[in-house]
Amino acid sequence: MSLSNLIQNWNSFRTRRPYEGQYEDAPYKWAMVIDLDSCIGCNACTVACYAENNLPVVGKERFGKGQAMHWIRIERYWGADEAKATEFPERGAEYLPMLCQQCEAAPCEPVCPVGATHHSPDGLNTQVYNRCVGSRYCSANCPYKVRYFNWWNYPDRAWPNPLELQLNPDVTVRSKGVMEKCTFCMQRLRAGMDKAKTEGRILADGEVLTACAQACPTSAITFGNWADKKSKVARMWKNQQVDLAKNSQEKSEEGIRGYRILEDLNTYPSVVYLERLRNLEA
Amino acid sequence: MNYGKRIFLWIMLFWIGSAQVFAEPFVQGGPIGSQTSDGYDALGPVVEQPIEFPHNTHAGRMQINCMYCHTYARRSNVSGIPRLDKCMGCHNLIEGVKDRPRIKKLFEYWENKQPIPWKKVHDLPDFVRFNHERHIQRFYFQEKRPIRETCGYCHGDIASMTTARRVKALSMGWCVSCHQKDHLEKAGSTVTSHGPNDCWLCHK
Structure with missing residues (x-):
């Protein structure tokens, strides 16, 4: 893509995706629903992600510098009302699992100088490690701050012998100078899709789960194929009145909780959050 | 640069370009050190195996199907030793x-x-996922092409070698050169399609 083409088509690029019916004929479009009301902030999803995706543990000091490599992290927020309502203000945090939102119009994609990140036909924002040159522009442009940069050559020290034997062979061990991010457990999806294709069908609902969805003890994370209108995740999107192609969601009645984070930035994320409900008077 | 030189360069470019386009999809490797028509080393590095296994006897003379021994190729990423x-x-x-x-x-x-x-001959980088199953299912089971041809797209004519040697480049450009071609969807049909080209299909 030449620079003049980029500048000329900038507006259309930002508004082109997603368009109506983009995934009508597609077999797959991966999406997620996270119910914040069910999330208890136990970090099981984070641990599962570390194990599944060969994430290095960076240590306290580097964590403090913001160099942690957690593809999914639990963010904590204290609502103003809630802090007043209890005599223990440090309690009652609201938890929000934050992972790559797999935006349909991802801000990270157009800024990569080498095209290491692009959009896959099944609606995922991909990162190709061996193409990445480490400019970190994508991370700077990501409104969710879910792209993580390898500041150190973690394979040298993160898995001392014999810990390297627990690495997942289906996932690359990233080296220094490479950006990485949540892949919706692409290795699992790919294995499932391959199996389904040989059998001449598409994946059934719930046949493949991401590591975080599988590990969640309260089933707060629902993962599935949004293009399959009968799947649980597609039905939840519909029931929560969240439209993939809109940047603000109108609800027909009170009490419908689905929303997408920072969707007014026209990112069109693939992850829907369900608002937390609390009875503060009880 | 004068006019004549420029014409000459264009002709040379076209000649080289057409040689690439019309090159055979797979050509059996020549002697060690020579190059295939697509410009890669005809035979990869010599790998000394613990036993000089005669593929030419098993697959060549005896006509044993490759998948009798490499049994996972039809149902898994790896073909299996x-x-x-x-x-x-x-x-x-x-x-x-x-x-x-x-x-x-x-x-x-x-x-x-x-x-x-046994030592590995066809080794891919760790960030690449190659799926044998997809290729075997498509070309061998669906299109009923001969197994020697199907495996030969990437492995060359193993049935004429003793221990396997790498004949094809196994580089990304080489993979893509085949995925970009229009292949007939079924034997005898006129509908063509090409291989998928999504990054995450092969990169992991």
């Missing part, structure tokens, strides 16, 4: 060749209860 008991299943019963030096070596491993330490 057969276990020793696979060799012994036949060779226990073939009395006529038991005195050959290579078979004697095979029996030595069997009696010592040692696996044969």
